[in-house]
Amino acid sequence: MTDLLTRAEYAAIAADLDLPRTPFIDGKFRAGSGPAMDTLNPATGERLATIATAGPEDVDLAVLKAREAFDQGHWSRADPGHRKEVLIKLVKYMTRRRHELAVMESLDSGKPIRDCEGIDLPEAMACLKWHAETADKIYDQTAPAGDDAMALVVREPIGVVAAVLPWNFPLLMLAWKIGPALAAGCSVIVKPAEQTSMTALRIAELAHMAGVPRGVLQVLPGDGPSVGEPLGRHMHVDMVTFTGSTETGKRFLTYAGESNLKKVTLECGGKNPAVVLEDAENLDHVAEHVVNAAFWNMGENCSAASRLIVHKAVKAPLMERIEARLRDWKTGDPLDPANHLGALIDAAHCKKVVGYLAKGDKPDGPFITPKVYEVDKDDPKATDEIFGPILSVITVASTDEAIAVANDTSYGLTASVFTSHARTALRAARDIRAGTVTVNCYGEGNLATPFGGYKQSGFGGRDNGMHAHDQYTELKTIWIDLSDPKDGDNVG
Ligand SMILES: NC(=O)C1=CN([C@@H]2O[C@H](COP(=O)(O)OP(=O)(O)OC[C@H]3O[C@@H](n4cnc5c(N)ncnc54)[C@H](OP(=O)(O)O)[C@@H]3O)[C@@H](O)[C@H]2O)C=CC1
């Protein structure tokens, strides 16, 4: 874990923050022509900043500049080694300013500073570096074509990419999108969630300082209908990469279908199961993972394991251990490094989550302490993506029943299985319909492994790994006739 500063030191950084307040277009901050928007500190409800949002002309200008930059080729056709060096320089700038970025992220999103410093920031930087390093190490292919021809199969950057982001991991999701897209040579326009624009704006500025040319990385603050939809419908945007709710994700398919058939990749919601079977070993270890899986990031996580599906034989000892671990998980002031849970993102979301609390359980403003409820598998707590610190526990009597319950959802993002038998683990991993299945642990894999969902959790591609790079490229076949023209007619 990164060395944390004290609460007072974080407060001093917060007091001194220089916050970005306008769209970043064509290499500079410009006065946005959209309505002013207050961004609030979720923990206090106080105004953090008033941001000038992007209006329709800003969206058009950003797309025009992104297109021009792409066509000029200073980035898209640059030596891949140059793109690598520039992105690594960006990471260096982020490293220098990591405390400032971490505090900005915490103030803007309500996330606990210990996570911003220990997870979001280092993971975002590692992600950018990982993709930067791939830029000059990817080879194209030749295909079998016989003696008289050569067939090249090459990947080219797809063009102008709009990245529409959620509020739960503002910086990390930014990195998951811009890392591979910029490394591949695309121009990227970012639409952060309206609640959390701060770190995206600052990263765009740092990227430009590091050498990302004008128009290649732009950030347009504003809400979904004003900025997300026009990007989704724009005739000169080649691709949308989206992370957020399934409902909004589906809209982007409509926008694409009603405009230019742009490519759309969606990373959407989840109601992910942690399946603990009768033969699970070391219940202390299981409890540690289950607690982290359900409550990390206040449960505001598409890959949160919010359903614990547990065999009746191990339920009681596991529940005891979960309750014991939760005593160490403190909720409160996000800038206090002692706290594991901060504030929920905003009042509307808080109201939604509170609607799932049991009678008698109450929030403390935007703070909700972890809740564990035993429920039937059809209870809304067990079926809905709550996106809050609520773990729903469903008891089962067999492995088959556990797998059936795990799959009884319209989502399929992640799942975890705890068992001591390799065969059971492998069968369960195969039978659960989800994009990531972890065995005897909870997680999302790492930067090298693809992340995305089955069913209504995802569409069209994967974040992370080389699979992410591939989704920001088009495949082109170049067929070269090598036959000797003297041999006569080689047509057909
Ligand atoms: N998979 C995930 O990681 C996430 C899942 N969710 C789920 O979604 C629920 C609702 O959260 P919410 O923030 O509303 O998520 P959304 O899916 O609505 O938001 C994600 C992004 O899409 C944008 N957007 C919203 N509406 C439109 C639209 N009509 N056209 C184009 N873009 C749009 C948002 O902009 P803006 O918000 O600025 O209007 C935001 O940038 C949560 O409770 C949770 O269950 C939420 C966030 C992340």
Ligand SMILES: CCCCCC/C=C/C(=O)O
């Ligand atoms: C350190 C890995 C964090 C992964 C978070 C994945 C969540 C994605 C989402 O909620 O969209």
